[in-house]
Amino acid sequence: SQKIEQNSEALNIQEGKTATLTCNYTNYSPAYLQWYRQDPGRGPVFLLLIRENEKEKRKERLKVTFDTTLKQSLFHITASQPADSATYLCALGDSGTYKYIFGTGTRLKVLA
């Protein structure tokens, strides 16, 4: 069955450093991959989308890579700030149904 793995352990990093979060998947060939941010008590908020034929996407301090051979996406936040502390979810999308499967998320804490 389709499976998405994100590091379930919280990631603590020092302010100013680059945070790197991983999303691995198996038994799936997604056409799209999205990253969302979720704060406590709130719904997920869309950050970035990358397509299967794209290797890398950037938006301000955010960068996403997508390796369909390794079946992995990396999400980077450069010059991290305490305000970046949140849970980050990856979601894989199917081109036929446009249905997305979400990972369980990785909690990031940026220490001042």
Next chain:
Amino acid sequence: DAGVIQSPRHEVTEMGQEVTLRCKPISGHNSLFWYRQTMMRGLELLIYFNNNVPIDDSGMPEDRFSAKMPNASFSTLKIQPSEPRDSAVYFCASTIFQGSQPQHFGDGTRLSIL
């Protein structure tokens, strides 16, 4: 612009009672999704609608769960009868029906079944 609006934000009820969760999607969006989020299983898709028509309800756990979308601006998710294992946060999301479009989530309904 108003985002996706869900109500109630919190619901506490006793086992066996009927629970109705409500969602108002963003105006102009033609796809609506209902998700359930728990610590153990993360965010699970229950059902989604396109142009008010249910497209895929394979994630609905049991016949106790039902969802409707009578018009483009309103959807309900109903649980009858409710059980303690239904306790979770339920999210509604809407989007324009294209694979590359982001989903816009409401802030969820935290449901506790005693």
